[in-house]
Amino acid sequence: MIPINAPQIDEEEIEAVINVLKSGILTNALGKGPMVQKFEENFAKFIKAKHALAVNNGTAALHMAVVGAGVKQGDEVILPSFTFVATAEAVVMAGAKPVFVDINPETYNISPEAVERAITKKTKAIIAVDLYGSPADMKPIREIADKHGLKIVEDAAQAHGALYHGKPVGAYADFACWSFYASKNMTTGEGGMVTTNNDEFAEKLRLLRNHGEKEKYMSIMLGHNYRMPEIEAAIGCVQLNKLPNFIEERRKNADRLTVKLSKIEQLKPPEEPKNCKNSWYLYTVRLKNANRTKRDTIVEQLKNKGIGAEVYYPHPIHLMPYYNRFRKRRLPETEKASEQVFSLPVHPGVTVGQIDFISETLSHLTK
Ligand SMILES: Cc1ncc(COP(=O)(O)O)c(C=O)c1O
Numbered sequence: 001m002i003p004i005n006a007p008q009i010d011e012e013e014i015e016a017v018i019n020v021l022k023s024g025i026l027t028n029a030l031g032k033g034p035m036v037q038k039f040e041e042n043f044a045k046f047i048k049a050k051h052a053l054a055v056n057n058g059t060a061a062l063h064m065a066v067v068g069a070g071v072k073q074g075d076e077v078i079l080p081s082f083t084f085v086a087t088a089e090a091v092v093m094a095g096a097k098p099v100f101v102d103i104n105p106e107t108y109n110i111s112p113e114a115v116e117r118a119i120t121k122k123t124k125a126i127i128a129v130d131l132y133g134s135p136a137d138m139k140p141i142r143e144i145a146d147k148h149g150l151k152i153v154e155d156a157a158q159a160h161g162a163l164y165h166g167k168p169v170g171a172y173a174d175f176a177c178w179s180f181y182a183s184k185n186m187t188t189g190e191g192g193m194v195t196t197n198n199d200e201f202a203e204k205l206r207l208l209r210n211h212g213e214k215e216k217y218m219s220i221m222l223g224h225n226y227r228m229p230e231i232e233a234a235i236g237c238v239q240l241n242k243l244p245n246f247i248e249e250r251r252k253n254a255d256r257l258t259v260k261l262s263k264i265e266q267l268k269p270p271e272e273p274k275n276c277k278n279s280w281y282l283y284t285v286r287l288k289n290a291n292r293t294k295r296d297t298i299v300e301q302l303k304n305k306g307i308g309a310e311v312y313y314p315h316p317i318h319l320m321p322y323y324n325r326f327r328k329r330r331l332p333e334t335e336k337a338s339e340q341v342f343s344l345p346v347h348p349g350v351t352v353g354q355i356d357f358i359s360e361t362l363s364h365l366t367k
């Protein structure tokens with residue numbers, strides 16, 4: 001099976017972990033973990049952000065950012081429904097109400113017009129997601145946020161290495177949240193990061209990450225244990241150095257696949273938004289005019305041929321049993337996309353021969 005994504009690990013990561021174990025320093029609890037500090041410095045430099053705070057997963061990063069943005073009980077937060085459920089979890093965990101809005105059907109990312117239409121007196125923040133590693137259209141979203149005095153959290157969990165108008169994604173948000181889950185473009189097994197350019201926000205995030213402790217055993221606010229262990233940070237430092245090459249390999253595979261799949265009438269290959277560079281975390285095609293059954297059949301047939309195609313995401317969040325209670329409006333483009341899209345492997349472990357096999361198989365299956 002050619003998996004949809006696979007961690008790219010070699011001796012360098014193994015050695016980094018062994019070195020941490022030998023050092024005897026396993027945690028950054030007292031703010032003195034050398035690997036966490038190094039990973040944060042390097043990541044901030046890579047993302048061109050002033051502050052980077054490592055945490056134990058991307059969901060924790062989102063929760064911290066939403067709380068850090070000042071979102072409280074009774075507030076509303078506008079976000080897409082076409083994303084991984086963690087984006088919405090963060091809002092509910094903060095005691096606020098998620099207000100789901102529709103996507104642009106070309107990019108699958110949140111529609112700025114839909115965001116503006118959904119603003120009420122209770123709106124406090126907007127979460128934009130760089131879905132599949134394709135940058136959300138942040139300039140108009142920043143303008144809307146500034147006009148209405150709202151904060152922006154960018155869920156960049158899938159977008160390490162993606163560029164928006166020449167800058168790493170996250171540049172137009174108050175907070176950007178990253179995940180280093182095992183399938184991601186770079187991994188620490190589990191892990192996450194929040195980046196921000198604002199000193200006050202960074203200070204608040206530091207407290208939220210560590211039990212609200214200003215000093216040892218002195219909590220001044222409600223916090224959590226969202227710390228990243230030293231072992232993960234050591235892996236992260238190695239993976240971050242390799243990330244540009246990983247992205248290059250993904251891009252080569254994506255470009256080759258697009259040339260081939262463009263010849264298949266029934267498929268709409270993904271496009272990079274204008275002035276953007278995707279991270280190609282997921283290469284997602286649309287089966288034109290298809291319903292769910294037809295799409296699912298193709299995915300099943302691909303799997304039977306050893307191609308690990310997957311659907312991201314088959315169920316929009318507003319239609320899930322728990323989140324149904326927050327449903328306010330129909331989201332036709334979101335619902336349509338969830339029935340027609342599927343993703344194909346382009347990770348750095350996929351060979352040119354496998355890319356050709358994927359396109360030939362699809363060409364056959366869509367005849
Ligand atoms: C868009 C998106 N948001 C949030 C997350 C949550 O990250 P994690 O799994 O590290 O908690 C993920 C990844 O799993 C994701 O893809």
